[in-house]
Amino acid sequence: MVNETLSHPFLLQAGDLNVDDISLIFEKARFYLQKFEKDTKKLEDLKGVTVALAFFEPSTRTRLSFELAAKRLSADVFTFSSSTSSLTKGESLLDTLKTIEAMGVHMFVIRHSCSGVPNFLQQNTTGIVINAGDGKHEHPTQALLDAFTLHRYFGDIKGLNVCIVGDILHSRVARSNIVLLNTLGANLGLFSPGTLLPPKIESWNTRIFNDINDAIKWSNVVIVLRLQNERMESGLIPSVREFSKYFGVTYEIYSKKPELVLLHPGPVNYGIELEYTVSNYPNVLIQTQVTHGVYIRMALLSLLAKNLS
Amino acid sequence: MNIIFKSIRVVNPEQNLDGIFDLWIKDGFIHSIATSITNEEPETRVIPGKDLVALPGFFDMHVHLREPGFEYKEDIQSGCAAAANGGFTGVCCMPNTNPVIDNVSVVELIRKKAENLPVDVKISAAITQGSQGKQLSPFYELNEAGVVMFTDDGKCVTSSEVMKRAFNYASTKKLLIAQHCEDHSLTENFSVNEGVMSSSLGLKGYPSVAEDIIVKRDILLNEYTGNNPYHISHISTKNSVKFIREAKSRGLNVTCEVTPHHFCLNEEFLSSYDTNYKMNPPLRTKEDIQEILAGLKDGTIDCIASDHAPHALHEKEVEFEKAPYGIVGLETTIGLTFTYLYHTNILTLNDIINKLSTNPRKILNLEPIIIKEGNQANLTIVDIDEEWIVDKNQFKSKSKNTPFNGFKLKGKPKYIINKNQIIESTL
Numbered sequence: 001m002v003n004e005t006l007s008h009p010f011l012l013q014a015g016d017l018n019v020d021d022i023s024l025i026f027e028k029a030r031f032y033l034q035k036f037e038k039d040t041k042k043l044e045d046l047k048g049v050t051v052a053l054a055f056f057e058p059s060t061r062t063r064l065s066f067e068l069a070a071k072r073l074s075a076d077v078f079t080f081s082s083s084t085s086s087l088t089k090g091e092s093l094l095d096t097l098k099t100i101e102a103m104g105v106h107m108f109v110i111r112h113s114c115s116g117v118p119n120f121l122q123q124n125t126t127g128i129v130i131n132a133g134d135g136k137h138e139h140p141t142q143a144l145l146d147a148f149t150l151h152r153y154f155g156d157i158k159g160l161n162v163c164i165v166g167d168i169l170h171s172r173v174a175r176s177n178i179v180l181l182n183t184l185g186a187n188l189g190l191f192s193p194g195t196l197l198p199p200k201i202e203s204w205n206t207r208i209f210n211d212i213n214d215a216i217k218w219s220n221v222v223i224v225l226r227l228q229n230e231r232m233e234s235g236l237i238p239s240v241r242e243f244s245k246y247f248g249v250t251y252e253i254y255s256k257k258p259e260l261v262l263l264h265p266g267p268v269n270y271g272i273e274l275e276y277t278v279s280n281y282p283n284v285l286i287q288t289q290v291t292h293g294v295y296i297r298m299a300l301l302s303l304l305a306k307n308l309s
Numbered sequence: 310m311n312i313i314f315k316s317i318r319v320v321n322p323e324q325n326l327d328g329i330f331d332l333w334i335k336d337g338f339i340h341s342i343a344t345s346i347t348n349e350e351p352e353t354r355v356i357p358g359k360d361l362v363a364l365p366g367f368f369d370m371h372v373h374l375r376e377p378g379f380e381y382k383e384d385i386q387s388g389c390a391a392a393a394n395g396g397f398t399g400v401c402c403m404p405n406t407n408p409v410i411d412n413v414s415v416v417e418l419i420r421k422k423a424e425n426l427p428v429d430v431k432i433s434a435a436i437t438q439g440s441q442g443k444q445l446s447p448f449y450e451l452n453e454a455g456v457v458m459f460t461d462d463g464k465c466v467t468s469s470e471v472m473k474r475a476f477n478y479a480s481t482k483k484l485l486i487a488q489h490c491e492d493h494s495l496t497e498n499f500s501v502n503e504g505v506m507s508s509s510l511g512l513k514g515y516p517s518v519a520e521d522i523i524v525k526r527d528i529l530l531n532e533y534t535g536n537n538p539y540h541i542s543h544i545s546t547k548n549s550v551k552f553i554r555e556a557k558s559r560g561l562n563v564t565c566e567v568t569p570h571h572f573c574l575n576e577e578f579l580s581s582y583d584t585n586y587k588m589n590p591p592l593r594t595k596e597d598i599q600e601i602l603a604g605l606k607d608g609t610i611d612c613i614a615s616d617h618a619p620h621a622l623h624e625k626e627v628e629f630e631k632a633p634y635g636i637v638g639l640e641t642t643i644g645l646t647f648t649y650l651y652h653t654n655i656l657t658l659n660d661i662i663n664k665l666s667t668n669p670r671k672i673l674n675l676e677p678i679i680i681k682e683g684n685q686a687n688l689t690i691v692d693i694d695e696e697w698i699v700d701k702n703q704f705k706s707k708s709k710n711t712p713f714n715g716f717k718l719k720g721k722p723k724y725i726i727n728k729n730q731i732i733e734s735t736l
Contacts, residue, residue: 094626114628115500115511116582123581124626135630136511175511198508199516 004028009307010129011300012118013138014179022184026148028299029292036072036295045302046075052105054097055132056082056112061266061290062132062141066109069297075107097121106308107301110134115172128304136170141300142265143176145293147184149285150221152292153261158185163215166225166247166273167196169236173265177223178204191215193247195236212246216253221261224249224273240272250275263289310729311335313348314690317358321365321680322659323667332363334686337729341682360694364662365678366398366687366727369639370669371462371542371566371614374400374430377418378407383619383707385419388639389428391617391706393732395640396689396722399429400617401673404440405463411435411446413454420455427730431673433458436475436486440464445475448484457673460487462542463589465523467493472527476534485673487540490523490549491515491590500630502591506576512629515591517546524549528556528563540672541565543616545590547600554609564672566612569638569645572601574712584625585712588618589634602655611668613661615642619708637706640736641699641713643691647720651693658693665689690724697721703736 006024008016017025035043051070055063063079070077080100091099097108107128110118115135122129133139150157162181168174168190178188182205190197191209209215216222227243237243254260254275262274262284270276278284314332319342321327331346332339333353348355374388383391385402392400402419404410410419416432423430434451438444440461448459459479465488466472472488479486496515501507503514524541531539541553544565556563576592586592604610618635625632646665650656656664666689670677678687699716701709722734 092623092626093628112628114630116629119582120628134511138511172511175509199514200504201508203505204508 004303005306006303009304010122011140011304012122012129012131014140014143014176014183017140017180017183019183022144022147022180025144025296025299025303026151028303029148029295032298033295042072042074044074046070046073046305049107049305049308050076050105051107051109051301052100053077053079053109054100054111055079056110056117057133059111059133061293062111065290065293066132066297069294070301072294073298073302075301093117094124097125101125101127107304128307130300130304133172135172137172138176139172140176140180141293141297142173143180144300145289145296146177146223146263146265147180148292148296149263149289150261153285154220157181160186160220161189161218162186162221162223163189163191163209163219164223164225165191165212165215165249167227167231168192168225169196169198170228170231171225174225178206189215189218191247193237193243196231212249212253216257216260219260221263222249223263226265226267226269227272244272248273248275249278251277254278254281259283261285266290310337310731311350311352312354312356312731313346314356314358314361314363318362319680320362320658320662321678322662323365323677324679324681326680332358334726337686339680339682339684339686342680360692361690361723362658362693363680364689364691365666365680366725367396367643367665367689368399368401368669368675369397369615369617369642370401370612370673371568372400372402372617372639373405373619373635374402375619376406376422377415381707382621385422385430386426387705387707388617388619389423389426389430391637391639391704392428393725394705394722394734394736396643396691396725396734397428397639398687398689398725398727399431400639401431401433401457403462404433404435404460409435409439411438411440413450416451416454416456427725427727427732429727431457431675433460433462433487435459436461436466437471442466442468442471445478448478449482452482452484457675458485458487458540460489460542462487462489465489465491465493469526469530473530473534476531476537476539480535480537483538485538485540487542488523488527489542490520490527490544492519492522495519498630499591500587501579502576502593504576504594506579510579510582517548517593517597520544520546520590521548521552524552528552528561531563532561536562538562538672539564543568543571543590543614544601544610545571545593545597547597550600550604550609554604554607557609564611564668565609566614567601567605567610568614568616569642569649570636570712572598572605573645573649578712582629583712584627584629584632585636585710587629587632587634588636605650605664606655611664611672613642613646613664614669615639617706619706620710621708622710625710636710636712637704637708640704640706641711643722644697644699644718644720645713647691647693648718652719686726688726689722690726692721692723694719695721697736
């Protein structure tokens with residue numbers, strides 16, 4: 001391959017990636033996918049590279065996905081989670097990072113409940129920072145795996161109508177998807193109760209829907225978001241019942257348009273944003289997303305590692 | 310002290326003064342001011358006045374000196390050193406210390422500590438005890454001890470009933486009440502302005518309407534309770550400017566201030582999550598700045614004040630959402646004001662003197678400064694055209710939390726003269 005480096009030596013937000021970067025990542029992910037679906041068990045692309053999974057917020061699937069991705073490429077991986085760290089003893093985040101860095105870590109995969117932490121840490125390290133989800137800001141690898149899933153399904157993303165349904169305000173998945181899918185030329189729609197829609201989003205270049213039927217009719221793809229329980233307690237919606245009645249994707253709605261592709265970043269709240277019976281439809285690609293997540297992260301890690309001299 | 314500034318431009322709109330003079334200051338007093346002074350005294354220090362302008366001492370009416378309680382951020386001595394270095398001969402300190410300035414003993418402590426410093430320290434006290442928003446502080450006793458203004462700065466008196474009482478109680482002696490206008494129920498845990506940036510950065514926003522609501526409410530309450538002197542701290546929204554303009558046009562006794570960062574910077578600077586751009590009120594939009602500039606020009610906005618808010622490095626180098634609000638400002642205010650308002654032809658030199666000296670002194674009921682023989686010398690001396698680059702390591706403040714490090718500015722403080730002391734700026 002000719003030029004195999006991304007335009008930035010880190011991934012903090014989806015806006016760090018241009019069309020060429022994304023194609024490069026997809027190409028590499030497809031390469032790994034084909035190899036591992038045949039008979040490859042392990043490659044050595046990241047041999048000698050130390051990857052820290054610094055998870056300051058609980059996570060299962062993203063952490064496992066990164067861990068598997070790094071291990072399949074023979075990186076040395078260790079996981080660091082806030083409950084076992086000296087953060088509980090009052091050490092500052094920056095000190096914690098510098099301590100890990102001093103041990104010779106090359107790449108930091110960061111998950112944190114505060115928006116902007118990966119940006120903050122990248123400014124204070126010579127290592128490579130990958131954002132694995134920061135607060136309500138972004139989750140760029142989730143957007144990459146979603147787009148990869150759509151890319152493999154449709155062949156091309158350009159011109160696809162993609163509607164994101166649910167709690168947009170608190171969703172880092174939504175923000176990353178909006179940026180990334182815009183870069184790839186998809187048309188974006190949002191459907192959300194007014195209290196869960198961020199203010200002043202005219203510049204996001206999205207269409208706002210007021211009714212689930214209109215949204216579904218327009219869409220080739222819906223990305224259904226998880227409704228966090230705390231939204232209910234914060235009073236932003238009157239009740240889960242009302243939310244699922246007007247914003248949930250039910251069997252009745254979905255069965256009218258079975259060709260509709262449905263994504264969900266997981267974990268799903270069945271009966272709230274998505275009716276359980278819908279999940280068995282062939283175009284509901286939730287499991288495919290998870291599978292693709294590992295390959296996308298392998299591709300990203302190996303491409304970014306090329307910046308390590 | 311025995312100094313002659315030779316051929317220095319002296320300007321003071323308060324006395325319709327603008328001309329080139331020799332200015333002789335001796336023992337803290339203006340010994341003479343004349344077109345030409347010949348001085349035989351050998352120990353006189355002669356400073357060429359070319360490029361310099363002598364102005365009535367600048368006064369910053371919104372400063373956090375942090376003492377008592379937070380001396381690791383700033384103390385009265387270092388805060389006044391920063392003020393002097395930044396060209397101010399007087400400051401008014403805010404009461405959100407620990408303990409809060411809500412009783413005479415804290416006032417006396419501050420007065421004592423500031424006694425021999427070259428900068429006059431005027432004191433504001435809390436509207437409510439402990440700034441808890443409930444029980445009024447002893448206004449009359451505090452006023453007698455020298456307090457010039459009452460404010461719960463950093464917090465807003467949210468209860469309309471308590472605010473009404475504050476206006477009523479202050480009205481007996483026409484005491485000055487100031488408000489940090491923020492409807493806290495709309496701004497809980499905010500990080501930035503609510504709008505384009507809060508949406509894209511995924512941070513909790515402070516909607517501008519939360520400021521507007523309190524500005525409007527207080528104007529109404531003040532009018533209702535008898536039009537007492539009422540000052541609005543650090544306004545940041547276009548509606549605040551409009552509401553205050555309208556109130557002034559109806560003859561209401563309302564004044565306000567703006568900080569340099571609210572006319573120089575907008576929310577777009579936040580894209581890097583640099584906590585030196587995190588302040589309260591937050592940086593707003595270009596539209597808000599436009600109205601603020603109009604308000605500065607037409608006189609709706611009376612003063613420029615720094616809202617000097619020192620914080621230690623370890624407090625600011627954290628997750629954006631956890632960082633404290635505020636930036637230091639005493640040592641950048643003059644440079645920013647001349648760069649963004651004077652050299653852009655938005656304000657004249659007289660306007661700037663009014664907003665940085667005459668008006669804050671008037672609002673706080675302080676003696677006006679008259680530059681004439683026999684009067685105490687209280688002067689700020691600046692070089693209006695000098696270009697310089699902000700270097701936070703030159704600050705005298707204990708804290709360096711500024712977004713302006715590296716900014717190229719035009720207009721620089723050079724000396725202050727006050728209380729028989731001359732301080733040369735090292736910026």
